[in-house]
Ligand SMILES: Nc1ncnc2c1ncn2[C@@H]1O[C@H](COP(=O)(O)OP(=O)(O)OP(=O)(O)O)[C@@H](O)[C@H]1O
């Protein structure tokens with residue numbers, strides 16, 4: 001029997017269970033990947049927004065990382081909310097000891113509009129963390145910040161993906177089009193080819209945690225040795241199903257459904273490259 005694949009998420013929490021570490025672990029579990037987590041910040045949030053945030057002391061983040069790195073195999077790493085430059089510096093240092101694909105979700109603002117990273121952290125993320133990534137997965141506002149470009153069309157999205165690869169040295173960039181009108185289309189550029197992944201837009205406000213879920217699914221598939229374009233295709237099917245069957249829970253943007261892939265077996269993703 002082949003060895004079980006394990007994935008590590010380094011991120012903040014969501015006690016309401018839709019985003020952050022909770023979304024990542026649910027996704028790993030659903031994709032039969034052994035899930036591990038290092039908590040950077042405890043975030044008191046729900047479907048309506050963020051109430052307060054308690055950042056973990058650096059020594060505690062370091063101890064958590066060492067506990068995983070010194071004992072467990074890691075086949076993929078995903079990072080989400082990393083709130084400050086000192087946290088990023090620590091994580092960069094520790095990731096040097098992990099030989100695994102690295103998916104960076106450059107989380108900056110929650111769906112609710114609340115800031116999750118400070119200004120200094122945002123700049124550090126762009127300069128120092130980006131070049132280490134196997135794939136970075138910004139939504140449109142995040143891609144605008146990272147590139148300084150204005151993104152209003154699909155052509156702009158492709159341009160931003162190319163810019164991130166050529167200017168910042170990321171291996172690949174996936175620009176997510178959830179914030180554009182029309183079909184839900186994402187573009188992946190891996191330095192050689194531009195891939196597009198399109199799905200029908202689902203008419204729902206319940207999209208809390210889609211970004212986290214998508215990036216965690218990409219990490220899980222990369223951990224199983226899927227080539228990146230195929231990992232993204234499978235992950236897109238996973239997140240689309242999760243949005244299709246999302247839950248009408250809470251008073252704000254409800255959470256996605258991490259077990260939906262068991263029920264939504266038709267895969268309506270158009271992958272072109
Ligand atoms: N209403 C929708 N219907 C179908 N797919 C969607 C919808 N909204 C977002 N998506 C898809 O979900 C994935 C996440 O994209 P999005 O741009 O929303 O990321 P995000 O902004 O990081 O997530 P979040 O909304 O949780 O902050 C992408 O594949 C996007 O195309």
Ligand SMILES: Cc1ncc(COP(=O)(O)O)c(N)n1
Pocket residue numbers: 011012013014019020021043045080081107109110111112116207208209210211212
């Ligand atoms: C701890 C944490 N990390 C990330 C997000 C973004 O999630 P989303 O934009 O998908 O709501 C979040 N709300 N909380």
